[in-house]
Amino acid sequence: MHDTWTTRDLPVLQAVVDAFEHNRRRQLPDVPDLVTATGFAVDVVLKALDALDGEYLSLHQHGLADDPANVWVEKIYPQARRATGRWPSPEHHAEALLQALRDLAEDAPDAETRGKAKKVRAALGDGGQKFLVEPISSVGAKMITGG
Structure with missing residues (x-):
C-alpha cells in the first residue's frame, strides 16, 4: 500500500x-x-x-x-x-505537564514541594502521558464548546 x-x-x-x-x-x-x-x-x-x-x-x-x-x-x-503542528495536541500538553513535574521535583526551592512533585509524578507512573491525554482532551473540548 x-x-x-x-x-x-x-x-x-x-x-x-x-x-x-x-x-x-x-x-x-x-x-x-x-x-x-x-x-x-x-x-x-x-x-x-x-x-x-x-x-x-x-x-x-x-x-x-x-x-x-x-x-x-x-x-x-x-x-x-x-x-501540521500549528496547534498542540493533548499529547503535547500531557508531556509538557509531565516535564513540569520532573523539573519541579528536581528544582523546587524547598524539599516539601520537591517531595510532592515526586509523589505526583510517581503516582502517574511511566505511562503518565497516556493517563493524562483523556482528561486534557476532555477539558479542551469543554473549553471549545463552552460546556
Whole structure:
C-alpha cells in the first residue's frame, strides 16, 4: 500500500495552513496557489484536497469542475492545525505537564514541594502521558464548546 499521507496529503495540507496563516489579503488558497507552493502537479494537488476535504478542510468549487482555478479551500478545521503542528495536541500538553513535574521535583526551592512533585509524578507512573491525554482532551473540548 502506498503512503499518500506523508508524500502527498500532508505537504498539501501544510501549504494550505501556511496560506491561511500568512494570508493578509484574506484571499483563499486555490489549486494554482497550492501547485506553486508544493511543486506538485495539478492532479496531485486535487487528489490531496479531495482526500483532506471534510476532515481537515472545506473545499469550494465554482464554475467548471475541469478548471483547477475554480477550486479553492474555503476553511480549515482545527484538526488541520494539529496535524501540521500549528496547534498542540493533548499529547503535547500531557508531556509538557509531565516535564513540569520532573523539573519541579528536581528544582523546587524547598524539599516539601520537591517531595510532592515526586509523589505526583510517581503516582502517574511511566505511562503518565497516556493517563493524562483523556482528561486534557476532555477539558479542551469543554473549553471549545463552552460546556
